[in-house]
Amino acid sequence: MSDSVTPRNATEAAAALAGAAAQRRPVRISGGGTKLGWGGAVQAGALRLRTELLRGVLIHTDDPHSATLGAGTPLANAQAQLARSGMMLAVDPQLGLGLNPAATVGGVIATADSGPLSHCYGPPCAQLIGVSLALCTGKVIQTGRRTAPSPSGYDLAKLATGSFGTLGILLSVEVRLHPLPSQTATAFGSTSDPQLLGAAGVKLARTLSGMQAFDVAWRGGFGGLLAQFAGSDATARAAAAAEAMSAAGLSNADSRADDSSTWVSQRAGQRSADRAVLRIHAKRRQLGAVLRLAADAEGDVVGRAALGVSYLTLNVNRITSVRAGLPEGCSAVVLDLPQSARGVVDSWGTPEGPELQLMREIKQNFDPAGVCNPGVFVGGI
Amino acid sequence: MEAQADLIERVRLVCGIEHVLTDPVTLSTYRSDGVRRDGPPPLAVALPGEAAEVAAVVSACAAASVPWVARGAGTSRDGTALPLSGGLMIVLTRMRRIRSIDLGEDELTVEPGVPAAAISRAVAPTHQLQIDHPGTVGGAAAVGAVGPHLVGLDLVRDDGALVTLSSRSTGYDVVGAFGGSRGAPGIAVSITLRALRTHS
Numbered sequence: 001m002s003d004s005v006t007p008r009n010a011t012e013a014a015a016a017l018a019g020a021a022a023q024r025r026p027v028r029i030s031g032g033g034t035k036l037g038w039g040g041a042v043q044a045g046a047l048r049l050r051t052e053l054l055r056g057v058l059i060h061t062d063d064p065h066s067a068t069l070g071a072g073t074p075l076a077n078a079q080a081q082l083a084r085s086g087m088m089l090a091v092d093p094q095l096g097l098g099l100n101p102a103a104t105v106g107g108v109i110a111t112a113d114s115g116p117l118s119h120c121y122g123p124p125c126a127q128l129i130g131v132s133l134a135l136c137t138g139k140v141i142q143t144g145r146r147t148a149p150s151p152s153g154y155d156l157a158k159l160a161t162g163s164f165g166t167l168g169i170l171l172s173v174e175v176r177l178h179p180l181p182s183q184t185a186t187a188f189g190s191t192s193d194p195q196l197l198g199a200a201g202v203k204l205a206r207t208l209s210g211m212q213a214f215d216v217a218w219r220g221g222f223g224g225l226l227a228q229f230a231g232s233d234a235t236a237r238a239a240a241a242a243e244a245m246s247a248a249g250l251s252n253a254d255s256r257a258d259d260s261s262t263w264v265s266q267r268a269g270q271r272s273a274d275r276a277v278l279r280i281h282a283k284r285r286q287l288g289a290v291l292r293l294a295a296d297a298e299g300d301v302v303g304r305a306a307l308g309v310s311y312l313t314l315n316v317n318r319i320t321s322v323r324a325g326l327p328e329g330c331s332a333v334v335l336d337l338p339q340s341a342r343g344v345v346d347s348w349g350t351p352e353g354p355e356l357q358l359m360r361e362i363k364q365n366f367d368p369a370g371v372c373n374p375g376v377f378v379g380g381i
Numbered sequence: 382m383e384a385q386a387d388l389i390e391r392v393r394l395v396c397g398i399e400h401v402l403t404d405p406v407t408l409s410t411y412r413s414d415g416v417r418r419d420g421p422p423p424l425a426v427a428l429p430g431e432a433a434e435v436a437a438v439v440s441a442c443a444a445a446s447v448p449w450v451a452r453g454a455g456t457s458r459d460g461t462a463l464p465l466s467g468g469l470m471i472v473l474t475r476m477r478r479i480r481s482i483d484l485g486e487d488e489l490t491v492e493p494g495v496p497a498a499a500i501s502r503a504v505a506p507t508h509q510l511q512i513d514h515p516g517t518v519g520g521a522a523a524v525g526a527v528g529p530h531l532v533g534l535d536l537v538r539d540d541g542a543l544v545t546l547s548s549r550s551t552g553y554d555v556v557g558a559f560g561g562s563r564g565a566p567g568i569a570v571s572i573t574l575r576a577l578r579t580h581s
Contacts, residue, residue: 112554125557126529153565155525158557202485209580281549283486308549331551350551354542358566359552378552 004048010132010140010171013054017169018138020047021369029165029373031072031104034096035111038335039164039347039376051106054171057081065177066129066145071106071170078105087177090121094267097336106170112162115267116213116228119304121178125161132171133160136369144174159362165373166381167366181230184212184258187241189250190224194295197223198288200248205284205306208241215266216310218291218301225250225305226266228258269302270311270335276319276345277336282308286327293325316341323349348378385424385467388445392427392469395437400475402426411470412463415456415515420463423450423470430475432535432543432570439568440541442469451568453494453517457524461563471568473519479503480571488532490573493519497526500574508576519569525560533573534559536566547573 007013020027026046030036051072059067064085069078076095082088092115093108095101103113109131112124121127130144133156143156160167191197201216204225208214213228225245229237238255246253256262271277280303282290287303290310294301297318303310314322316338323332334347350356356379363370363381374381393401402408403425412420424447429435435451442449448468455462455472464470476492479499483489484507491500497512497520504510510530514521521527522534532548534556544567546556555566 122529125554153562154555154558155561156558158554158560161557162554206485206578209578283549285485329547329549331549333551348551354538354544355546355550355552357542358536358538358544358546358555362553362555 002047004050006050006053008053010054010134013049013051013169013171014134014138014140016047016049017134017136017371020049021136021371024369025371026374027371029110029169031107032074032096032102034100034103035107035113035335037337037339037342038111040380041343042373042375049169051104051169054106056172059085059087059177066174067177068172068174069105070172071104071109073105074101075103075105075108076101082177083180086180088180089127089175090117090178091115091124091127092117092267094270097271097273105173109161109173110163110165110170114309115270116215116263116304118309119214119306120212123161125158127175128157128161129174129176131157131160131173133167134169134171136168136367136371140171141168154362164377166363166377168372181212181234182232183234184228184230185234185238185255186229186258186262187227187238187245187253187255188224189242189245189248189253190222191250192222194218194223194291195288196249197225198291200245200250201225201287201305202285203248204241204244208244210237211241213263214305215263216287216291216301216303216305217266217269218294219269220300221295223291223301226263228263266302269300269313272313272336274338275313275336276316276334276338276341278312278314278319278322278332279335280310280312280326280330280332282310282327282330284308286330289327290330293322296325297322311335316345319345350378352379384445385447388441388447388469389425391441391445392425392438395434395441396427396429400428400430402428411455411472413455414452414460414462415458418460418463420460421466423464424467426470426472428472428475432476432537435471435473435476435568435570436537436541436543438469438471439537439539443540451564453520454496454515456514456516457520459524459563461523462520473568473570474517476570477517484508484576487576487578488573489576490533490571491518493517493522493569493572497521504576507579509579510574510576518572518574522559522569522572523562523564527560527572527574529557530574530576531556531560531572532575533571534569535571536568537570538567543570
């Protein structure tokens, strides 16, 4: 029995999945393999289904602001190809641990991974026009402008985003494109007071407009805000934002035109090879509380200041206390874990209840054989 | 017939006698939707006033094995607002309260029967949220007319269970995927929307 399969097209992928379903053999779907440690573990003996040959970038000739991307396309390659046409996909997560930018389009969408651009452009699902998904029945569902709505009634593109491959194999996505800005500039200011930083983030999120990205960072007892502007007047707007940061109480406020390294550390802070990373969703006004929690746990934070999304890097033994101390209404998912902690820490922490029951019904609806990445998702789905 | 009569009595206890319609002439006005198609007359029309009443009515229907259809203003054009033969119609237009406005988070939470056109006025002048839909917010959410502004839902499932979902929740993005579902996952009894700031 083969351990892995690398389908060359959608038909082969759907057939491989249907074949595994007929044998009730679990399938572990993998793209660049950069996030296989996220979520729960798939049981031993799973068929590894690699998407690396499901690649391609097709900018639509009838609408240059949209494109179809093969799920196995490395996102870095897709962005490079789109950039040659002056366009970009507004999804910019860290593309892997270390220097290996292997994350694929399918992997990024399946995990709803995002980066600083989500401040302006929204989460990855907001960039999707449609998806093509192979189900365990061997059927391929396609949604988008050129196809009928999903027969399930749900908006399939949104349901598949962040599903961790538990509904089917993502084959390709139809996406919106945005013009690549001619130039960008960033304002920044810093403080050693997490409460002040949180308050400044909340205030500036309300008063500054037109930012392409607005991030917070907290490392080693010191933090700051970064506000990026795009376009021909980016430098002037960043300078004005630096003045606003200074007025909000931040120190060393300044601005400068971006170079390729300016935002690298923000994205890199979303991953860790030797510590745990929690992705926290909170209300905007809870930013100060999240930063205080991080400071108390000797953790580092990068995140989207106006969206309430924070990536907290900390030692594994601090996860329980941080989860217990989160403000009401927050959710926290463990993303990266050191190898030694995998299988020990519950990545999701979602209690049993009607919400989880609804998730299980959705799983059953799309993957009745239960073979698509079983055990990886929330509640052991 | 006895089970149906018992159901109507139970629904009257839940919603109040004046909020359960059984008069044939009145019921006939609920046989049409936004394109004036005639459906069968419903068994009765229930107008619950709050989420707990919706949950109790749905539970009662499940116990009596009576089908139901939920609707707002009835402007739907795809037949999903038409009654089912022998079924109960749950009409949400009494649930028209704006439950909270949190402009610091750019969010407001409303009941499903709030007219879609009223939302923009509720958040003006610092914010705007235009929903291009002739009916209620609940109807707009179910047909996908709210778009990315939908960030939270309380749903009554078909067994009467109440599920609270948020775009901040873990798991499948049911809130995002609800648009266009025609209410398949459940009846939206509370809807949280994100408004846009008006920068002047």
